[in-house]
Amino acid sequence: MANYFVGDIQGCFNELQFLLTKVNFNPSKDTLWAVGDLVARGTGSLETLQFFESLGDSGKVVLGNHDLHLMAVHAKLKSANPADHLQALLESPQCNKLIDWLRLQPLVRYLPEHQLIMTHAGVPPQWDLTTLNNEANYVSEQLQSSDYISQLIAKMYTNSPDTWDKQRQGIERAIFCINALTRMRFLHPDLHLDFDCKLPPSEVNEGQLQPWFNFKHTLSMPYQIVFGHWAALMGETKITHIHALDTGCCWGEHLTLWHLESNEKITQRKLN
Numbered sequence: 001m002a003n004y005f006v007g008d009i010q011g012c013f014n015e016l017q018f019l020l021t022k023v024n025f026n027p028s029k030d031t032l033w034a035v036g037d038l039v040a041r042g043t044g045s046l047e048t049l050q051f052f053e054s055l056g057d058s059g060k061v062v063l064g065n066h067d068l069h070l071m072a073v074h075a076k077l078k079s080a081n082p083a084d085h086l087q088a089l090l091e092s093p094q095c096n097k098l099i100d101w102l103r104l105q106p107l108v109r110y111l112p113e114h115q116l117i118m119t120h121a122g123v124p125p126q127w128d129l130t131t132l133n134n135e136a137n138y139v140s141e142q143l144q145s146s147d148y149i150s151q152l153i154a155k156m157y158t159n160s161p162d163t164w165d166k167q168r169q170g171i172e173r174a175i176f177c178i179n180a181l182t183r184m185r186f187l188h189p190d191l192h193l194d195f196d197c198k199l200p201p202s203e204v205n206e207g208q209l210q211p212w213f214n215f216k217h218t219l220s221m222p223y224q225i226v227f228g229h230w231a232a233l234m235g236e237t238k239i240t241h242i243h244a245l246d247t248g249c250c251w252g253e254h255l256t257l258w259h260l261e262s263n264e265k266i267t268q269r270k271l272n
Contacts (some may be wrong), residue, residue, distance in 0.1 A: 002030045003111075003260040005118065007235075007245030008037040008228040010066065011085060012270065013044025013051065015255040020266045023257065027058035033109065035228035036064025036120030036182065039086065041250035046089040047071075049098045061105045064120035064229065065182040068156065074099050075149045103143045107136040107181045114260060115222045121184040121229040125215040126164045126191060129223070135177040142174055162193040185230050187212050200232045213242045226258070235265070 009016055025032065032055060039045035052059040072078040073086060074095065080086045089095060109118040110133070117123060123132055142152040148238060152174060160174050161168065168176065179193055186194040186201075186209040194209055201211050213225070224241045231248035235256055247267065249255035254267045 001003065003033060003114075004030060005033040005035065005226050005245060005258040005260065007035055007247055007256045008064065008231070008250070009034065009042070009048050009255065010037050010040050010250040011042025011045035011048055012040065012249045012272070013047040014271055015042075015249055015268045016048065016051075017265060018271070019255055019257045020201055020202055022268070027055050031058055031060060033060045033118055033226070034062070035061045035226060035245055037066040037228060037246075038064070039070050039089065040066040040081075040084040043088075045084075045086055046092050046094075046098075049089065049102065053098060055102045057129060059257065060109055060118075062109055062120055063102070063105050063107055063182065066104055067105075068153070068178065068182060071099060071102065071149075072153050072157075075111070075153060077154055103131060103148065104141050107177065108132055114224065116217075116224040116260070116269055118226040118227060120178070120182045122212045122227045123217070123219060123225055124164060124180045124184065125187070125212060125217045128218045131166075135173070136181065139174050139177050139260055158210075159193075159195050162195070163191065166218045182229070184212050186210065186238075187215060191215065193198075198230070200234075211237070213237055213239055 004025060038048045038052065052061055073080045107119060142148055155171050156175055156178055158175060161172050164176060183195065184193055188194060188199050188209060196207055197204060224243065226243045226245065228246035230244060231246045231251060233244045235244050235247050237244050243258060245256050245258055247254050247256045249270050252270050254269045257266045
């Protein structure tokens with residue numbers, strides 16, 4: 001059995017299929033893990049969701065910010081960006097079913113046998129494993145409720161709160177978790193989230209902002225963290241147990257697949 005982790009697909013379905021062919025992916029014995037942002041930008045968002053839904057237990061997904069945004073577009077709370085190429089998905093007879101499937105996907109996955117954590121954007125330095133799971137589960141409960149649109153999706157478009165407070169409850173608790181696990185890149189020295197800078201770390205004044213993974217973490221060192229979201233990193237964190245997999249396929253670069261057992265990365269350039 002092999003475990004393969006794939007970076008942000010963002011509707012680049014054909015590139016995904018080329019990658020899986022390269023490694024002879026077999027869902028009867030292998031598992032495909034996706035770091036979120038399955039949809040948007042590429043033209044194959046519908047096919048990507050259909051594929052992962054069809055994998056059953058052989059496909060493990062966490063939600064990214066684009067996946068959550070799709071729920072808002074589907075609910076007609078937001079207009080679809082033409083550049084996201086979502087029309088085929090939104091007009092599909094399977095759309096409602098796929099949205100319901102997406103709502104069941106968590107914000108975090110944990111592989112205890114490999115001491116490995118997967119989220120879309122990373123893990124806040126203040127959170128241990130118990131806090132991470134508790135906060136992510138809190139959001140999942142909201143997503144799976146009958147009134148998730150009015151109580152969560154309609155209220156999540158805000159940058160506040162941008163700091164962690166373990167006493168916080170309700171929608172503010174859920175918003176911070178969503179922002180941390182699906183939007184985080186840089187943190188300020190006091191650990192509050194920065195939502196503006198998307199540059200590579202080498203182009204940022206180190207005294208003001210630092211990547212979240214450069215801060216001393218509450219998680220113990222044996223944990224590996226797998227994430228996407230930050231294409232400007234191009235897969236480089238300079239930390240051996242922190243694996244960045246978004247390599248900008250939807251922006252004309254390539255899609256990255258990481259084979260856990262061999263620690264090998266396999267790539268596929270963006271197709272024309």
